[in-house]
Amino acid sequence: MKKALHFKLFFFILIFHSIAFSFSDVDFEHSNGLDLLKKYSAKYLDPESDKELELLKENYEKLKPSKNHLNANLIIPKVIHLIWLGNDDLPENYKYYITTWKQYHPKWEIKLWNKEAIMKENFSNIDLFLLARSHAEQADLIRYEILLKYGGLYIDTDIECFTNFDELHYRYDFYVNMEPPALNKKRVTIANNMIASVPNHYILSQTLFNIRENWKKSEEYFETNFSNSWTKFGRSTHNLAVQRTMYPLSDAVFNFLETQDQDKYKSIILPASYNIPMYVVNNHPILNFLSNTFRGRAKLSNKIEIQPETMSFHYYDKQNSLMNMPDFSTSLLGNSKIKGFFYKLLKFRNKYYLAFRDLFIKNFPSEVAYHPAPIIPNVVYILNDSAAKQDIETLEMQWKELNPNFQIKTLTSKDLELFIPSKIQHFKSDATNVIGAIYLLHNNGGVFVTKNLKPLRLQEFNYKYSFFGLLKSIKKIFGNLELSTDLIAITPNHSLFYNFISNIESAINESSELDLEHLEQIYIDNAYKYYSLDGKSVLLTEEVLNQKR
Numbered sequence: 001m002k003k004a005l006h007f008k009l010f011f012f013i014l015i016f017h018s019i020a021f022s023f024s025d026v027d028f029e030h031s032n033g034l035d036l037l038k039k040y041s042a043k044y045l046d047p048e049s050d051k052e053l054e055l056l057k058e059n060y061e062k063l064k065p066s067k068n069h070l071n072a073n074l075i076i077p078k079v080i081h082l083i084w085l086g087n088d089d090l091p092e093n094y095k096y097y098i099t100t101w102k103q104y105h106p107k108w109e110i111k112l113w114n115k116e117a118i119m120k121e122n123f124s125n126i127d128l129f130l131l132a133r134s135h136a137e138q139a140d141l142i143r144y145e146i147l148l149k150y151g152g153l154y155i156d157t158d159i160e161c162f163t164n165f166d167e168l169h170y171r172y173d174f175y176v177n178m179e180p181p182a183l184n185k186k187r188v189t190i191a192n193n194m195i196a197s198v199p200n201h202y203i204l205s206q207t208l209f210n211i212r213e214n215w216k217k218s219e220e221y222f223e224t225n226f227s228n229s230w231t232k233f234g235r236s237t238h239n240l241a242v243q244r245t246m247y248p249l250s251d252a253v254f255n256f257l258e259t260q261d262q263d264k265y266k267s268i269i270l271p272a273s274y275n276i277p278m279y280v281v282n283n284h285p286i287l288n289f290l291s292n293t294f295r296g297r298a299k300l301s302n303k304i305e306i307q308p309e310t311m312s313f314h315y316y317d318k319q320n321s322l323m324n325m326p327d328f329s330t331s332l333l334g335n336s337k338i339k340g341f342f343y344k345l346l347k348f349r350n351k352y353y354l355a356f357r358d359l360f361i362k363n364f365p366s367e368v369a370y371h372p373a374p375i376i377p378n379v380v381y382i383l384n385d386s387a388a389k390q391d392i393e394t395l396e397m398q399w400k401e402l403n404p405n406f407q408i409k410t411l412t413s414k415d416l417e418l419f420i421p422s423k424i425q426h427f428k429s430d431a432t433n434v435i436g437a438i439y440l441l442h443n444n445g446g447v448f449v450t451k452n453l454k455p456l457r458l459q460e461f462n463y464k465y466s467f468f469g470l471l472k473s474i475k476k477i478f479g480n481l482e483l484s485t486d487l488i489a490i491t492p493n494h495s496l497f498y499n500f501i502s503n504i505e506s507a508i509n510e511s512s513e514l515d516l517e518h519l520e521q522i523y524i525d526n527a528y529k530y531y532s533l534d535g536k537s538v539l540l541t542e543e544v545l546n547q548k549r
Contacts, residue, residue: 023311060269075173081143082112096370097160104162128212133237134238159314160312160313162306162310162312164404165311173265174198175195177190177191180279204252206256210252320366323366326541328541333474352528359537380407382411396408396410402458402549406458413432421505423505442490452486465536466494467496468487485516503526
């Protein structure tokens with residue numbers, strides 16, 4: 001019996017070691033941005049905060065990954081619960097976020113709850129659900145009820161997933177995330193946008209008890225303090241939801257940490273950076289120094305910084321993308337602001353520079369809406385012209401880990417030659433592989449990459465563009481714009497490639513010569529000619545792609 005159990009445990013450990021994401025320890029202070037808060041002499045307003053932070057730190061240090069090993073059996077059910085109470089269909093970006101959960105959890109059940117499904121359940125607090133004054137309150141209340149009854153992982157519909165969550169469901173009976181002080185400096189708060197639990201957990205029962213116990217009191221507090229105010233969320237019923245249905249979870253967590261025997265549970269409160277990597281930043285150091293000196297507080301801004309441990313992200317501000325648009329010229333020149341400034345001056349009348357800069361600004365990922373389905377087929381073709389078998393297998397694995405719902409296909413030079421028409425098959429040069437890839441993409445669509453390109457997440461691009469390419473980094477300010485053939489992504493039969501192929505065939509037939517440098521010139525000429533054709537094309541830089549790695 002012991003041997004069987006040990007083998008089973010070894011089997012699960014082996015599986016999780018093969019997953020790309022490694023659920024590893026973090027520094028509690030830095031993960032929550034508490035070190036930055038102290039650096040800027042800022043602090044929570046609530047006098048209980050220090051005590052609560054100590055409880056949370058103690059909980060994390062006791063149950064962090066290195067201290068809490070995988071269980072041989074599943075603890076939390078593999079089901080994802082979402083709630084949508086609006087009369088309209090889910091927005092396209094929300095649909096996209098749900099696809100990210102599906103791609104990393106293909107064998108999990110995903111259940112989207114609407115009002116009709118909720119009313120069919122015999123939830124004990126359905127009377128409060130009907131009394132609630134906003135969808136936010138209703139959704140807060142019902143997420144606790146669903147998890148109390150069924151267990152699983154609840155997520156808000158505006159959360160994007162970056163990795164698989166299996167490991168947490170074999171380690172813990174409950175997990176939730178701290179909200180960073182960058183979002184709320186009034187009190188230490190537990191975020192309720194993502195909660196995972198076994199059925200009938202103490203924290204959920206206590207949360208629902210807190211809500212019912214303080215239902216009227218919370219409404220009185222709201223009417224006194226917020227009833228005539230407005231916020232960026234609309235009329236301040238948001239504040240009522242925070243007081244009446246969100247904060248009760250935080251209170252239940254602290255009650256649990258103070259009163260319950262922690263050895264009976266495996267319930268962890270994760271530091272913020274695992275799922276909400278948001279930090280305070282001091283954009284006005286001199287003004288804040290004076291403000292802190294004379295008023296005892298500084299006005300800090302927020303910034304988002306995805307960390308290696310970040311598993312998902314909640315779009316609090318309803319933005320369309322996590323990608324930040326850099327200055328075009330600076331991004332081309334390795335993020336050097338000085339070089340970027342002079343390059344901008346030198347190229348202010350260059351037609352390629354002006355066209356691609358405008359395209360970059362207009363069609364940057366944060367400015368483009370998601371399409372209901374991938375526009376470019378979800379397949380990556382990796383050129384293997386000389387890499388050793390072990391190296392290419394490692395590369396395939398890296399691409400698959402970052403793009404689990406993509407097909408990953410490795411092609412040799414011989415494979416690509418098969419796509420070149422017989423009328424120019426006699427032609428051989430250092431551009432032959434790329435020419436074969438161009439014909440392949442023209443017929444089938446997809447993403448072509450060489451081993452020179454570091455793997456990245458592609459899904460957002462495939463849902464937004466019919467074509468995207470990569471501009472080469474420029475080392476000197478006098479350098480010309482060049483398009484790289486290390487990354488080409490396009491839909492089948494795109495207009496750009498019709499003309500591109502025609503120009504390639506003409507060049508070969510006329511002179512029987514076409515090297516890679518000449519091919520890249522034809523490529524950029526056609527990209528310039530057709531750059532604004534369908535409004536769904538963009539040329540990115542290496543600095544931008546790094547945000548997807």
